[in-house]
Amino acid sequence: MSEPPLRADARRNRARILTAAAEVFDEHGTSASTEEVARRAGVAIGTVFRHFPTKADLLAAIMKELQDLLATRAETLAAEGDPKALFTFFAQVVEHAAGARTVVHLLAADGTDVDVDRQVAGLREALDSLLTRARQTGAVRAEVRLDEVIALLTAACHGALAAGWAPDLRHRTVARLLDGLRP
Amino acid sequence: MSEPPLRADARRNRARILTAAAEVFDEHGTSASTEEVARRAGVAIGTVFRHFPTKADLLAAIMKELQDLLATRAETLAAEGDPKALFTFFAQVVEHAAGARTVVHLLAADGTDVDVDRQVAGLREALDSLLTRARQTGAVRAEVRLDEVIALLTAACHGALAAGWAPDLRHRTVARLLDGLRP
Amino acid sequence: MSEPPLRADARRNRARILTAAAEVFDEHGTSASTEEVARRAGVAIGTVFRHFPTKADLLAAIMKELQDLLATRAETLAAEGDPKALFTFFAQVVEHAAGARTVVHLLAADGTDVDVDRQVAGLREALDSLLTRARQTGAVRAEVRLDEVIALLTAACHGALAAGWAPDLRHRTVARLLDGLRP
Amino acid sequence: MSEPPLRADARRNRARILTAAAEVFDEHGTSASTEEVARRAGVAIGTVFRHFPTKADLLAAIMKELQDLLATRAETLAAEGDPKALFTFFAQVVEHAAGARTVVHLLAADGTDVDVDRQVAGLREALDSLLTRARQTGAVRAEVRLDEVIALLTAACHGALAAGWAPDLRHRTVARLLDGLRP
DNA sequence: CATGAATGAGTATTCATTCAT
DNA sequence: CATGAATGAATACTCATTCAT
Known part of the structure; x- marks a missing residue:
C-alpha cells in the first residue's frame, strides 16, 4: 500500500510530467501523444512511462x-x-x-x-x-x-x-x- | 454550386455510407476507423473516400x-x-x-x-x-x-x-x- | 472459408514478403524486426501487416x-x-x-x-x-x-x-x- | 587475472543474482528482462549490471x-x-x-x-x-x-x-x- | 465509378544500459 | 558498493489517404 517515498528528483519529474500532461491534454485533447507530454516536461519518454506505466494511468493521475x-x-x-x-x-x-x-x-x-x-x-x-x-x-x-x-x-x-x-x-x-x- | 446529378448506384452508396458512419461513430466515437465504416456500409474503402474526401468531411455530412x-x-x-x-x-x-x-x-x-x-x-x-x-x-x-x-x-x-x-x-x-x- | 483470389500484385507481394521473412528470420532469428522484413521485401511496413496482421501470423505462414x-x-x-x-x-x-x-x-x-x-x-x-x-x-x-x-x-x-x-x-x-x- | 576478493555482501549478491537469473531465464527464455532478474534476486537493477556489465555476461556466467x-x-x-x-x-x-x-x-x-x-x-x-x-x-x-x-x-x-x-x-x-x- | 492493395507517418510501450544520489 | 531514476533507441501495430487495377 504505502510506497517508499520518492527521491527528490523523481518527485520533481513526476510533478513536471503531470503539469505538462495537463497542459498538453487540455490543448489537444486526450489523443495527444505521450511523446509530446515528455517533450513538454523536458524528460525522456521512458521517464513518463516509469512514472505512469500506461497512458490511462497518466490521465487518471x-x-x-x-x-x-x-x-x-x-x-x-x-x-x-x-x-x-x-x-x-x-x-x-x-x-x-x-x-x-x-x-x-x-x-x-x-x-x-x-x-x-x-x-x-x-x-x-x-x-x-x-x-x-x-x-x-x-x-x-x-x-x-x-x-x-x-x-x-x-x-x-x-x-x-x-x-x-x-x-x-x-x-x-x-x-x-x-x-x-x-x- | 450545382453538382452533376449522381448515378443511381452512387447515390445509394452515399446514403449507405452515411448510415453506416452514423452507427459506427455513435458506437465507438469519432476515433473509429474509416475502414470500419466502409465494412459496415458494404463498400470498399476507396468508395468512402471518393464520396467524402476526408474523414472530417464525412463527419460534417x-x-x-x-x-x-x-x-x-x-x-x-x-x-x-x-x-x-x-x-x-x-x-x-x-x-x-x-x-x-x-x-x-x-x-x-x-x-x-x-x-x-x-x-x-x-x-x-x-x-x-x-x-x-x-x-x-x-x-x-x-x-x-x-x-x-x-x-x-x-x-x-x-x-x-x-x-x-x-x-x-x-x-x-x-x-x-x-x-x-x-x- | 474460401477467400477471394488475390490480385496479381498482391500475390506477388505476399510471396516476396514470405521469402524475405524466411531469409531474415533464418539470419537473425525470430526476434528480427518486421521492419527489416519489409525492407528486404521492398514493400512498406503497412503492406506486411496487411498480409499478416501479426508477427506470429507471418511466422506461422x-x-x-x-x-x-x-x-x-x-x-x-x-x-x-x-x-x-x-x-x-x-x-x-x-x-x-x-x-x-x-x-x-x-x-x-x-x-x-x-x-x-x-x-x-x-x-x-x-x-x-x-x-x-x-x-x-x-x-x-x-x-x-x-x-x-x-x-x-x-x-x-x-x-x-x-x-x-x-x-x-x-x-x-x-x-x-x-x-x-x-x- | 586475480580479482580483488569480493566483500561478503557482494559475493552473496552475485550468487543470488545467478540463481535468480537461472530461474528467470529457464521460465521465460533468454528474452526475459534483466529487471525481472533483479526483482527475483531482491536487488536493484544497478547491482546486476555492476556484477555483470552486460546481459550476455550474465548468461555466460x-x-x-x-x-x-x-x-x-x-x-x-x-x-x-x-x-x-x-x-x-x-x-x-x-x-x-x-x-x-x-x-x-x-x-x-x-x-x-x-x-x-x-x-x-x-x-x-x-x-x-x-x-x-x-x-x-x-x-x-x-x-x-x-x-x-x-x-x-x-x-x-x-x-x-x-x-x-x-x-x-x-x-x-x-x-x-x-x-x-x-x- | 468501384475496388482494395500500398503507403508511411504516428503511437504506446519495452528494455538494456548509464549515472546521479 | 548499492540504489533506482533517467535515457532513448527499438518494435509491433494502426489508420487516413493515395492510386494502380
Missing part, C-alpha cells in the same frame, strides 16, 4: 489531482457556512472548465477507460455537504437531489468547454441553471 | 443530415402552435443525444475541425420560433435569450451523452433545466 | 509453407516404395535444417506462440507412411513408434542448427541416430 | 556454473568405473535439460553471442573419459567418436527442451539414441 483540488475547495466553502456556497462552487467549477478540458473529464467519463466514477466519490461528498446546507437554509428547493446537481454541473462543464461559450453567455447560462434549483 | 432532421422536427412543432413546444423539443433532442453521440457533435465542436457554427444556423432559426412563441404565451420568462437556450441544450446533450445518465436521472435533470426557464 | 514442402517431399518418397525412404527423408530434413533455422521451428515449438503441433499434422502422416513401410520391410525395428521418430528428427534438426555441426559430423551423427532404429 | 556442475558430475561417474556410466550421464543431462533451458544453451550456441564452444571444453574431457571407458568394456561400439556423442547429447537436450517431450517419450527417445551407440 491528472484527474486525481484535479479532484483533490476541487474537493478541497468545496470543503473550504462548506466550512465557511454560506448557504449559497453551492452556487459559488458551481460557478467556480464551470469557470475553470471553460479553460480546461480536464475538469470536464473529471466529471464524466469520456471514451477513455479511466474509471471516473470512483474518482468523483470525493467530490460527491463535498457537494453533498454544500447541497444539504443550501436545502436547510432554503436556498435550494427541498426536492433537488444530489445526482441532479452533479448532472447539471457535468452538463455545464461539458457545454462550457466544448461549445466555447463566451464569458457573458457562460454567466447567463449558469444563472439559468441555478435558477432551476431555487424555490 | 453526418451532422448536416442530423441538423436537417432536427430543424424539420422543430419547424413542425412550431407550426403546431403549442406554447410548450420548446420544452417538448428540448426534451426530445436530449433523449436522442442520450443514445447518439452525433447529436452532441452537432451542437458543439469537438476536437474535429468540423465547423459546426455554420451548421447550427438552421437549427437556430427553428429554435428561435419556438422560443418566441413560448415567450409570448408566458411559458418562458421574458428575459430568456436564444443563445442561453442553445447553450442549455448543448450542455444537456453533452452531459447526457458523456455521463451516460440513466433515464430517470436524465428526465429529472432536464426538468430542472427547464424549470430555470419558467416564470 | 512461413512454417506452413515449409511444412507443405516437406510433406510433399515425404509423400513423393513414400510413393516410390523404397523401404529405406524413411532414412532418406530423415537425412534430407536434417540437411535442410543445417542451413535454415526455420525447419527447426517447424518441428518444435520455440518460445513464440505459434502453435506448431497442429501444423506438424500433415508431416506426421507422411512420416507415418514412411515408418510403416520401413517396419513392414524390416528396415526398422517393430517397436519403433512414430512419436519417437519425430522426436529424433526434431532433436537432430535442433542440434544441426544450433550447434552448427560441420557436414562430416552431421552425417555421422545422423547415421548413429538411424542406427538406433535398425534391427 | 550461468552457463559457466552449469558447466562446472555437469563436469564434476561426469568426473564422479568416471571415477566410479561403471562401464555404462556414459549412458547414465547422458540420460541425466537430458533429464535436466527437459526442465531447464539453460542446459541446452550450454551445449550449443543459440542466438546469443556467448561463445559456448570454449565453455564446453571442460565437459568434453569428462565425456571423453566416460566414452573411452565404455568403448574399452564393449558397452559402446569401437568406432563411435567423441564429437558424435556430444552431438547426440546436444541434439537430445535441444529436442527435449524445445519440443517439450513428455517423460515417457523422452525416455524412449533417449533409449533409441543410446541404442545407436551399442554394438
